[in-house]
Every structure is written in structure tokens, then in C-alpha cells.
Amino acid sequence: xxxxxxSIPLEGAKVVVVGGGEPALAKxxxxxxxxxxxxxxxxxxxxAALETPPAAPTPxxxxxxxxxxxxxxxxxxxxxxxxxxxxxxxxxxxxxxxANIVDQPAFSDFHTPALIDRDDxxxxxxxxxxxxxxARDLRSRIxxxxxxxxxxxxxxxxxxxxAVKDAIPDFLARRRFWEKAFxxxxxxxxxxxxxxxxxREMVRLLNVASxxxxxxxxxxxxxxxxxxxxxxxxxxxxxxxxxxxxxIIHDKLVSAEVLDRARRDARRIYVGKTRGDHSVPQDxxxxxxxxxxxxxHRVVRLKGGDPFVFGRGGEELEAVRAxxxxxxxxxxxxxxxxxxASTGLPLTHRDHAQAVTFVTxxxxxxxxxxxxxxxxxxxxxxxxxxxxxxAAEIASNLIAAGRDGATPVAVVENGSRPDQRTxxxxxxxxxxxxxxxDLTGPALLFIGETAALAVASDERALIEAAA
Ligand SMILES: C[S@@+](CC[C@H](N)C(=O)[O-])C[C@H]1O[C@@H](n2cnc3c(N)ncnc32)[C@H](O)[C@@H]1O
Numbered sequence: 128x129x130x131x132x133x134s135i136p137l138e139g140a141k142v143v144v145v146g147g148g149e150p151a152l153a154k155x156x157x158x159x160x161x162x163x164x165x166x167x168x169x170x171x172x173x174x175a176a177l178e179t180p181p182a183a184p185t186p187x188x189x190x191x192x193x194x195x196x197x198x199x200x201x202x203x204x205x206x207x208x209x210x211x212x213x214x215x216x217x218x219x220x221x222x223x224x225x226a227n228i229v230d231q232p233a234f235s236d237f238h239t240p241a242l243i244d245r246d247d248x249x250x251x252x253x254x255x256x257x258x259x260x261x262a263r264d265l266r267s268r269i270x271x272x273x274x275x276x277x278x279x280x281x282x283x284x285x286x287x288x289x290a291v292k293d294a295i296p297d298f299l300a301r302r303r304f305w306e307k308a309f310x311x312x313x314x315x316x317x318x319x320x321x322x323x324x325x326x327r328e329m330v331r332l333l334n335v336a337s338x339x340x341x342x343x344x345x346x347x348x349x350x351x352x353x354x355x356x357x358x359x360x361x362x363x364x365x366x367x368x369x370x371x372x373x374x375i376i377h378d379k380l381v382s383a384e385v386l387d388r389a390r391r392d393a394r395r396i397y398v399g400k401t402r403g404d405h406s407v408p409q410d411x412x413x414x415x416x417x418x419x420x421x422x423x424h425r426v427v428r429l430k431g432g433d434p435f436v437f438g439r440g441g442e443e444l445e446a447v448r449a450x451x452x453x454x455x456x457x458x459x460x461x462x463x464x465x466x467x468a469s470t471g472l473p474l475t476h477r478d479h480a481q482a483v484t485f486v487t488x489x490x491x492x493x494x495x496x497x498x499x500x501x502x503x504x505x506x507x508x509x510x511x512x513x514x515x516x517x518a519a520e521i522a523s524n525l526i527a528a529g530r531d532g533a534t535p536v537a538v539v540e541n542g543s544r545p546d547q548r549t550x551x552x553x554x555x556x557x558x559x560x561x562x563x564x565d566l567t568g569p570a571l572l573f574i575g576e577t578a579a580l581a582v583a584s585d586e587r588a589l590i591e592a593a594a
Contacts, residue, residue, distance in 0.1 A: 130255045132240060137163040141198050143191060143224070145215055146205030147173045150229045154203040155183055157242065166195065171206055191215065196222035201237070205229040232256025241266035246278035247285070271363050272370060276318035280309065283317045283325055287333070294337040304336045310371075310425075312347035312453040319455050328453065346373070346420040348447045350440050352433040352459015356382040357543035360460045368457055369393075373424040376416060380431025380569060382544065389427075409439060413446035420452045431569075433461040437487050437512045461485070463510035466542030466571045470549045472581035479576035480508040488514025488521055488572070503528035508575035515570045519558035525574065530554060535579035541568035551583045 140163050144154050147169035158165050159182045169186040173179070179186075187195075190211075196202060202219035204212040204226065213234055216226035225236040232238050232255075240251030241262035250269055252262040274280075284305070295301045308314065311332055317325035335344070349368040354360035361369075369375065369389040377386065379399030386395065396415065398407040407415075419426045434440025434456060447454040463485055467474050474483040486497045488511045502509055503525045514521055515538070526532050532555030540548045546568065552560040554574060564570070573581065 137161045140200040143199045143202040151205035199224035202226045247281040248277045274318040279317040280314045344423040346424040348426045348454045350428045350434045351457040353381045353385045354460040355462045355465035355543040358384040364457045372427040374419045375427045377429040417450045433459045436461040466539035470581040483508040488517040499524035500528035503530040508577045511572040514572045518561040522557040537573040537578040537581040540570040548584045
């Protein structure tokens, strides 16, 4: 270790920033949400009002003198005149402060690590001033796996610290409790902002830990949207849940590339269904999720797209809650959004579509079919899920209800995946278009004026060839 990272309490600490350019503003922004007493000098000229952060202190348009520097903990100097910056640094040291000349590690008493600021939880990456860009790159990777709400977990731990100490006096037993607690549903709930539930769960854990007889730990279920297939379309929350999972129960629509991002030693259970072939009945899937959670596992129920868009996520959530198990739902990019984005088809458009409807072409057996007559209005985009097998019927219902047969349509198969295909045509030719595509992957039908704006696969090939 060539450098040491220490944390400096900022309550009441005087922090001085010298400079009016962007590097000085970057330092100012670091401290704006902190309890530090921030003082700002702009001998090189203050930035324009629009560039100045609203919460910034009023700048002093002069050099700081010895009295200004007295009592400061840290002085940041961001001036292009390095000789002047070094003189200010010297004066800061004489006043008892530590000085940092921005981008001049050799002349600084400390370097600024790349920081992730989550309130009480702060993560720093330092490279001894040698490779700040590497530090920033590492920071963004850590940021991707650090829950936004991690500070709430720390806050909850802070609240219960005394109670835990009283209930578990033995140091090692207490350490084991905290290790377990930070991997428990209580921590997940706190990170999700559900503080009351998190507190209840943490107290329950504490009661269990301090009771003479151990009771089995309960797991948690994350119902996670895997997106349409492209792993880059996973949300950060989904990625974190996948990397923390003990068991992943997944569907046919979840791509191998998405599963590759999951924790290597997580157990994977495939409960995929193909159309008409319900390989694992829904009630058995729900039972499986509940059993795995009751065995104390962190269960990820991973579903293609978004769990609440034609995904039966709602039923699974009800079942898990009815079993008294904590559940967190993580949304995903639904197929209509992904297919629209990757083909350049705007779902709404000021000139062509004032509304968009996500509709299923395949109601549950014996269930209510979509009211196509109500969906036949012009200037309206329909994104039809599970509609390829019913294309002829959907088109004739819409035309019978008054939709023009010449209305543009687009069919997108395997949206967002490397083998994506898009074909365009007219509503009165939709069934033939679908037949011509000889679909083997999931496909979405778009019906409406905006479908004319989609880039079809053959057009894409032409554009790519010309580039
Ligand atoms: C049971 S629904 C699941 C929808 C999923 N929950 C979502 O939000 O995207 C399955 C249908 O979604 C559509 N779909 C899912 N992924 C797709 C993709 N990558 N490309 C095109 N359509 C897709 C197809 O219409 C498929 O028949």
C-alpha cells in the first residue's frame, strides 16, 4: 500500500476552495451536500451564474489571506497559475490545513480519491494520483453494484447498534449477527426504502439470534425483469439481484447472455413455457418460489421483459406475499420499448400517434379477448404481444372496426438480440407478412402510423452496407 485512505468527519469542518473554473466547481459540488463549512474564493473570476451550483456559497472575488485559511481542514486550489497555487498551499499549511492543488499530486498533501457518495456510506478509489481515469472507471463499476439505498442500511444499523450490543454481548456472536443481517431481507428492504418493514425484519432477526433456540431463517424473493434479451438492458438493480442470488428461477424468454451475468454459483431452475406447452404449471412455479425462500434462500424469479407486463408477475407476487415472505419487484425493459427503440419506431409522435396501447393477442383460455373495436382509432400505436399466431384475426377485427387497411405495421422478432429481424407492411397484409417471416423467436406486432418510421431489416442492411 503506497497511499492510505482515511475518512475525515465533515461536521463543522471548514473546507476552502480556491478557483472559479470547472475543476474548482467539481470540488465545490463534492461538498455541497455535506455538513462542511464551505468557503469559496475566485481570484481568477467567478463562473457565470448559470454554471454556479444553486447551493454554492457566495464567492469571494479575491485571494484568501491567512485569516481566511485559519482553522481550515482542507484547502483545494484549482488555479492555472501553479506558482500562485503553491504559495496558497504553503499559506494553508502554515494555517494548519492540508492542501490539495488540483491535478498536481506532487505538490499536494493529499489526493482526492474517486468517490461514490451514498450519504453515510462513502466509497473511495485511490491510485496514488497516478491514474485518476482508472480510479473513475473502477468507481463506475463499483457504483453499478452498490445499491442507491445502501445509506439506509447503514442508518438502520446505526439505529439498532445499541440494542444489538445489549442483546448479544459476545463480540464474535455480534459480528456474526451483523454479517448475517447485512445479507438478510432486512438489508434488501432498507435499500429499497421500505424502512418500517426493514426495521421489523431486523428486530425479528435480533430476537432469533438472541433466543436460545435457533429458528430457520427466511429468505427473500426478488421478482426481476430481465429485459428483452440484450444484457445491457438489465437495470442496475436487476444486475445486483442476479449477482446476490442463491437460486434463479427463470423463463424461456430470459436470454443466456442475461443469465451469464448472474452469480456463478447460484442454482438455476428453468421453468420455461413454450406456447401451449405449460411445462411447469403456474401454481407449481409459485410453490417452488415459496419453498426456496422458506429454505432461507435469496430467490430471484427472473422473467423476460417486465414482470408486470403480460408476465404473471402480479400473481407470483400475491402468492409470495400470501405465504408471508418478503418480496421486491424489480422492473425490466418491456419488449415493446426495446423493439421500438432498436428499430427507431417512436411509440408516440406529435404528428402520428397521441396514444400507445400494449395489448395481448392471446387472452388466457376462456378469458376476455381485447376489445379491438375500441383500439381501432387512428393516430394510435398498438404494440401487440403474443399476437403473431392471431395476426389475421387481429387485422380483420381492426379493419372491421374502421381502421384503414393501409395502416402501417411492423413485426419485430427477437427484439434487442443479435438475430433481431423487422419487416414492415400494411395492416391488410399483416398475416402474410407474419407468415413470410417464418418466426422462430418471440415477436411483437406494431400497428399504427408510427410503424412506417421503423427501420426494416432489409433497410438496415442497406444502411449498414452504405456506411
Ligand atoms: C408472455 S409475454 C412476456 C412479455 C414480457 N413480460 C415483457 O415485458 O416483454 C411474451 C411475448 O412478449 C413478446 N416479446 C418478449 N420478448 C421479445 C423480444 N425480445 N422481441 C419481440 N417480442 C418479444 C412476444 O410477443 C412474446 O410472445
